[in-house]
Amino acid sequence: xxxxxxxxxxxxxxxxxxxxxxxxxxxxxxxxxxxxxxxxxxxxxxxxxxxxxxxxxxxxxxxxxxxxxxxxxxxxxxxxxxxxxxxxxxxxxxxxxxxxxxxxxxxxxxxxxxxxxxxxxxxxxxxxxxxxxxxxxxxxxxxxxxxxxxx
Amino acid sequence: xxxxxxxxxxxxxxxxxxxxxxxxxxxxxxxxxxxxxxxxxxxxxxxxxxxxxxxxxxxxxxxxxxxxxxxxxxxxxxxxxxxxxxxxxxxxxxxxxxxxxxxxxxxxxxxxxxxxxxxxxxxxxxxxxxxxxxxxxxxxxxxxxxxxxxx
DNA sequence: TATTGTTATACTCTATAACTATA
DNA sequence: TATAGTTATAGAGTATAACAATA
Numbered sequence: 355x356x357x358x359x360x361x362x363x364x365x366x367x368x369x370x371x372x373x374x375x376x377x378x379x380x381x382x383x384x385x386x387x388x389x390x391x392x393x394x395x396x397x398x399x400x401x402x403x404x405x406x407x408x409x410x411x412x413x414x415x416x417x418x419x420x421x422x423x424x425x426x427x428x429x430x431x432x433x434x435x436x437x438x439x440x441x442x443x444x445x446x447x448x449x450x451x452x453x454x455x456x457x458x459x460x461x462x463x464x465x466x467x468x469x470x471x472x473x474x475x476x477x478x479x480x481x482x483x484x485x486x487x488x489x490x491x492x493x494x495x496x497x498x499x500x501x502x503x504x505x
Numbered sequence: 506x507x508x509x510x511x512x513x514x515x516x517x518x519x520x521x522x523x524x525x526x527x528x529x530x531x532x533x534x535x536x537x538x539x540x541x542x543x544x545x546x547x548x549x550x551x552x553x554x555x556x557x558x559x560x561x562x563x564x565x566x567x568x569x570x571x572x573x574x575x576x577x578x579x580x581x582x583x584x585x586x587x588x589x590x591x592x593x594x595x596x597x598x599x600x601x602x603x604x605x606x607x608x609x610x611x612x613x614x615x616x617x618x619x620x621x622x623x624x625x626x627x628x629x630x631x632x633x634x635x636x637x638x639x640x641x642x643x644x645x646x647x648x649x650x651x652x653x654x655x656x
Numbered sequence: 657t658a659t660t661g662t663t664a665t666a667c668t669c670t671a672t673a674a675c676t677a678t679a
Numbered sequence: 680t681a682t683a684g685t686t687a688t689a690g691a692g693t694a695t696a697a698c699a700a701t702a
Contacts, residue, residue, distance in 0.1 A: 372578050373566050374559060377628070378635050378648055379540055383555075384580065386537030387670090389530055394691095399538040405692075408525060408537065415524050427523050431694065436662060451558075456660055458699040477528070484529050488653045495646035495671060497529055500536040502639045537692095545668095556669075573683055582671065587685060607678040607683055 382503075393480050397451060400446075400472045405430070407473045410485075414470040415503065417461045420453065429505075442466070479480055506560070533654075543632050552596075556589055558595070558624045560611075563623040564599060568612045571604065575611065579654075591652045 374380040388405060397407050405428075412424050419427075425435045439460060442448045445468035450458040462470060485493055525531040541555060548558050556579075563575050570578075576586045590611060593599045596618035603611040613621060636644055 362556070374579075375652075376560060377632050378651075379632055381543060381651040382533075383535050383650055384636075386533050386653040387613055388655050390534055391670095393530060403691075404602065404624070408531070411525060412523055415537055416655040420660075427528065428525075429538070429643055429677080429685065430692090431658095432661070433695080437620070451639055454702075458661085477530070481528050484533075484654065488650045490654070492646040492650040496650045497527065499639045499643040499647045499650075500529075500532040501526075502643070503536040503635065504532065504539050542693095554668075571683075578681070581669090583682095584686080585670065605679075609684085616658080 355432060389484055393477075395477050396480060397473070400469065400476065402469070402473060406442060409435075409442065410439060410447065410466070410470050410473050411477070413455065413460050414462055414467065418453075418459050420457045422457075447470075517609070533556065540635055544628075546626050547631060548624070551627065553620070553624060557593060558628065560586075560589060560593065561598065561617070561621050561624050565613055569604075569610050570612060571608045573608075590615050596620075620636070 394404055397404060402410070409424055409426055412427060413419065421435045421439055424430070425432050430438070435475055439448065443450075445465075447469050449463050451461055453459050456459050483494055487495075488496060520606060545555055548555060553561070558613060559579055560575055563570065572586045572590055573583055575581070576583050581589070590599065594601075594617075597614055598620050599611050600614050602612055604610050636647075
């Protein structure tokens with residue numbers, strides 16, 4: 355080995371800034387990926403995915419929503435709601451109540467209500483932690499700014 | 506209609522369609538999904554994915570980056586860089602220059618530089634349009650707030 | 657005619673393990 | 680020992696087309 359003092363800096367401990375680091379679209383994608391990975395990790399402790407947890411929150415909010423209704427509110431395709439609700443059903447968290455011969459309301463079972471309480475505890479803590487990471491001067495502007503970007 | 510003076514004050518100008526609409530984490534995910542879908546649509550006009558376009562921007566910025574370097578900067582796993590660069594290579598946009606017998610620098614070809622110019626035009630317009638959608642009072646706070654969420 | 661629920665399918669992004677060769 | 684490049688594989692989210700039954 356050569357004298358370390360004579361070598362060029364071999365390692366960058368801080369990721370070098372690059373031209374994308376200041377682009378709103380890029381930091382939006384990176385921030386969402388980082389935070390959703392964190393949320394997914396926390397929800398995994400109760401065997402829930404983000405998509406399942408969001409659906410459960412909605413189902414617990416109203417007991418007259420059909421699969422299509424939930425999909426429209428969460429921007430999830432009808433076809434993709436099928437395996438999602440099938441997993442919640444297989445876990446015994448929801449059941450289907452006929453509205454007419456075409457539609458069914460998705461409602462929570464008793465185990466579903468218990469799971470929802472866990473989901474609410476995790477998501478509330480997550481939202482608090484997320485906001486706490488943002489410097490105070492910017493904090494209150496995040497949700498209004500992001501809402502302006504949603505469809 | 507009733508006398509407006511007898512009605513409760515309609516202070517809620519932003520009525521939530523559902524309980525998730527006000528959660529920072531949820532709107533972060535929705536905003537990112539919406540904007541990335543828009544960017545993907547625009548990049549598809551020049552046959553580029555978002556991941557390919559971001560890599561191309563980085564490769565055009567410096568000509569001494571290895572596949573691993575690019576992956577670290579963009580938070581893409583080493584293994585996932587392989588098919589990404591393979592597609593850019595197959596399209597004739599990049600070539601590999603040996604650094605040593607272990608590493609290779611990824612550099613743009615002449616067609617790659619032309620494609621990069623198209624990518625830059627699309628992304629700059631996209632970033633402008635994104636910011637324009639945000640009400641002025643919130644605009645300057647978005648990037649600092651999001652940067653605080655990235656790792 | 658439009659909508660609901662469904663099946664089938666495919667693409668993109670992401671994640672991990674493991675291997676070879678080289679620093 | 681650690682890193683670079685690679686292969687293989689799997690999970691998760693998303694998208695479209697198509698179908699039967701019902702509103």
